[in-house]
Amino acid sequence: MLPIMYSLQHCPYAMRARLGIVMAQQQVMLRAVTTKNKPEEMLAASPKGTIPVLVLPNSRVIDESLDIMIWALQQNDPEDLLHKDAPNDLPAMIDLVKRNDKNFKPQLEIYKKAKRFHQKNEIEERQKCEIFIAELEQRLTTKSLATGGEYFVGQKPGLIDYALLPFVRQFSRVNRPWFIQAQYPNLRAWLEAHLQSRNYAKAMAKYPLWLDEHEECLLGGF
Template identity: 30%
Template structure:
């Protein structure tokens, strides 16, 4: 089924269903995908309202002046920010023993350090490559290479035998690496062997499959980072 179209300044506010969780998203936004992954992982009943980020509805700006996605709303509750929402979903909707982010304060802190430091630098390097910035290779292989070292021989980043919070919070950017996607020239270099293995394993995960975007569609959207001509409603 095709995702809901992206609402623009011409669209009226869509009435809410009492009690139902709503996610304001953008279909191809990696930050929004973090929240969509967690909602899929936990099987949360929800609705998605896609927002055209180049022509936002005024009612969205009034609701969340920061004007970024994702934003989660449920009755009178409203949260913004991909990590805030993802952690909230994991904590509220997980059954006993099914948290993807460790409840142990130290392990949770280590995961959040990984995300804020190494993930942040690697994500910036991915955007440099998408924008075809000069000398992108140095930053890319330095910072994404750090992730490859961090992963090492582990199957997944937290050392578990299945994806956890640390993996899902990185996946939306790593999915653009590969022969069918926009960044098709980095994995064949042999410089990221552990990430190559991890990417293939992540593609097999049911949660990742549930949030899959066809590679040709994702590639068309990603080209906008270089051309500055973003296409919406590609599906």
């Protein structure tokens, strides 16, 4: 029996969880849902009603996207995204993900809204987002000079890349003409490389809605 994962196509948290599953080469049965029509089965497993939700065959429920990633990579981590030989890296990665979720993501929502409704505060709200974006750019640049590689934490790519990818992508798409010429060349190159990768394509494969067709589909595995 495979784990079941409730997922939402463009939700950045669900994207993060799917990326974790793909990078860990795990297999789950994916149930594509919408926020307007959450399945009873999902709410019974996780009454707080956020997506993604992973239900393991032993009935354990994991309903935080970062925890789903960590669970998947603890099963199998072929690219050592948990950096097992550098014990300080995982706490540093988790800390950065938490700052993304707690500070950057809410500010990103304000920026998106300002742009969508042509509010006067678009630039001001974008600049608040840029505090985090500039930190990411700086991390890539510093690492690049020191080690010849471009990493957020430690000496190689990690869980952090996949945990932040959907959010940086959202930011880049709010005002694309601006982002393309903004002073974040390393972050732009990092983003482009990921968006063109096979793993990203796998994690973004489209599934029919589970409620409509009661059809669940396999995600991950090789």
